[in-house]
Amino acid sequence: MVAAGNAIDKHEQYKRVFAHFDEDGDGKISGSELRRCVAAIGRELTEEEAEAAVGFSDSDGDGLLDLEDFVRLVEAGEEEERVKDLKEAFKMYAAGAGDGGGVLITPRSLKRMLSRLGMRRSATECGVMIAEFDLDGDGALDFDEFKVMMS
Numbered sequence: 001m002v003a004a005g006n007a008i009d010k011h012e013q014y015k016r017v018f019a020h021f022d023e024d025g026d027g028k029i030s031g032s033e034l035r036r037c038v039a040a041i042g043r044e045l046t047e048e049e050a051e052a053a054v055g056f057s058d059s060d061g062d063g064l065l066d067l068e069d070f071v072r073l074v075e076a077g078e079e080e081e082r083v084k085d086l087k088e089a090f091k092m093y094a095a096g097a098g099d100g101g102g103v104l105i106t107p108r109s110l111k112r113m114l115s116r117l118g119m120r121r122s123a124t125e126c127g128v129m130i131a132e133f134d135l136d137g138d139g140a141l142d143f144d145e146f147k148v149m150m151s
Contacts, residue, residue, distance in 0.1 A: 014071045028064035030054070083147075090146045104140035105130065 021037040022029055029037070031050035038045040045053070054065055057073040065073065093105045093113045107126040114121050121129070130141055133149040141149065 011071070014074060015067060017074075018067050018070050026064075028062070028066055029070055030064055034065065086147055086150055087143065089150075090143050093146070104138075104142055105146060106140045 017037070018029065021033050021040075023033055023036075031047065031054045034054060035045050035047065035050045038050075053073060054063060057065055057069045057076075059069050059072075060066070090105070094103060094109055095113075107123045107130055110126040110130060111121055111123050114126070127139070130139065133141060133145050135145050135148070136142075
């Protein structure tokens with residue numbers, strides 16, 4: 001029930017942001033309005049990038065974003081940022097895994113990272129933790145398995 005409340009709150013926030021940047025009040029956001037929206041959060045978007053983002057997200061082909069298009073665009077950006085953060089975390093846990101490139105989280109690399117975080121675990125305990133999310137049964141976590149674990 002809390003999750004549903006949070007979803008409603010988030011949708012209301014999107015509506016308020018959308019209304020704020022819908023400068024002409026037509027219920028649509030143009031590429032230039034999107035650029036101002038992005039600038040307001042401290043990022044820069046070129047005119048070409050804004051038009052491409054609108055074109056990608058525009059569901060009715062009018063060259064503008066309605067509220068639902070805007071929500072999908074924002075959520076896609078949030079997901080992209082989340083995956084970027086997960087990749088960084090994955091690299092930290094996989095570093096020094098001894099697999100020739102740090103592309104897997106092994107019991108040894110997990111034990112090392114948990115130790116750095118002040119959490120003492122044996123290699124066996126780390127192996128059990130990994131086994132819970134080790135979908136291919138190789139005894140280690142690749143990035144896709146790590147994403148499932150962090151969901």
